[in-house]
Amino acid sequence: MNRAACTIVSPNYLAYARTLGASYLRAHPGHRFFVLIVANLTDATPFLGGSFEPVMLHEIGVADLRAEAMKYDILELNTNVKPAFMLHLLAKHQLDTLVYLDPDIYVYAPLEPVFEVLDAGASAVLTPHMTTPVWDGKAPGEQDLLVNGTYNLGFIAVSSSEESRKLLQWWDVRCLEAGYSEGRSGLFVDQKWINMVPGLFADVHISRNAGLNMAYWNIHERGIQTTAEGYMVENANTAPVPLRFFHFSGIVVTDESVLSKHTNRYTLASRPDLTQLFADYKAAVRAEKAAASAAESLPYGFDALSDGTTITRLARRIYAAHQKHFVGTDPFDANGPFAKFAKQQKLVAGVVAPAKETWKDFNPRDRRVDTVHKLFGWALKLVGPHKYELLMRYFGHISILRNQSVFLRDARWPEEGK
Structure with a gap:
């Protein structure tokens, strides 16, 4: 099987991509890992030498790229070119499967549950933000997910099937035409569109595996247990499963006490099961920041006339x-x-x-x-x-x-x- 994974960053987030790429390749030797550099740059030289293969934004075939870069701010542009990037990689490298992961993710074990369902005929794999209700007046809650989307698009995996290509092509058009972070009109970049995908496309697998995409939005239903074999995820609904990847969204790598800027439900002090996991990840990103400081200082370039x-x-x-x-x-x-x-x-x-x-x-x-x-x-x-x-x-x-x-x-x- 020709398998690969990818992520997307602007230069200022390069250390996260380097950390993610190294973790993915340790868990998946023989795979390839690609990083799309979203910036007004054409020279890939500053991004060579890491654990990934850089791809420059102009290479992926977005029509009227400078118009798209004007329409969208840095967050929106990084998310809205995701389907175009995935289509580009699938076609250019003749991949059998492709996994997208947000740069602030760390992979702890092989993503075998994902590849098993793709190999069995799934066109795509999605993970819901949460699988257990929460209604405690704290953030994020169920109402937040009505605004931001049912599925977290820090992760999506696709096969090379015709159905997956139709899905990505449909998503690409929506992202480039209406990928705004605009809650008042029901839009939230690339993510909100995916609410419609299970109803519009065949063979879309929704994984409830607790070891996939653990993050601040679902830790009310999941805990970490450290074992000799690695981290295990405890969940009241299932037996413990290996932690495949954790999504450190909203992290502050310079503050050891912060779990995420986006939640008030827990702190690291109230979740000692996560303390070592977070400390190790923050240290890894800081080390990569020191190594990638020159490239991280390169300008985004689409923020000024x-x-x-x-x-x-x-x-x-x-x-x-x-x-x-x-x-x-x-x-x-x-x-x-x-x-x-x-x-x-x-x-x-x-x-x-x-x-x-x-x-x-x-x-x-x-x-x-x-x-x-x-x-x-x-x-x-x-x-x-x-x-x-x-x-x-x-x-x-x-x-x-x-x-x-x-x-x-x-x-x-x-x-x-x-």
């Missing part, structure tokens, strides 16, 4: 909504039509990207927030409850950045000025 102006998410979304007005032009060219339009409409400003803020940084006691709340209160009294509800629905609509074009109705698009 050619004159250094930082590209905002608002600019990306307006470009995506009106891409037809800029066909055949380079959206990153500071002298091109989109850059001129974005600057004229104040969609971009300056060369220094502001610090990234999240809801954790939101202060409901800020005086400006209090003023907004008072304005909403006055609006309710002014228009009444029924029209106020309609107003809130409208705000929900325009809060999707692609719909902010309502403010650009008087804008002259490039061809209108000719």
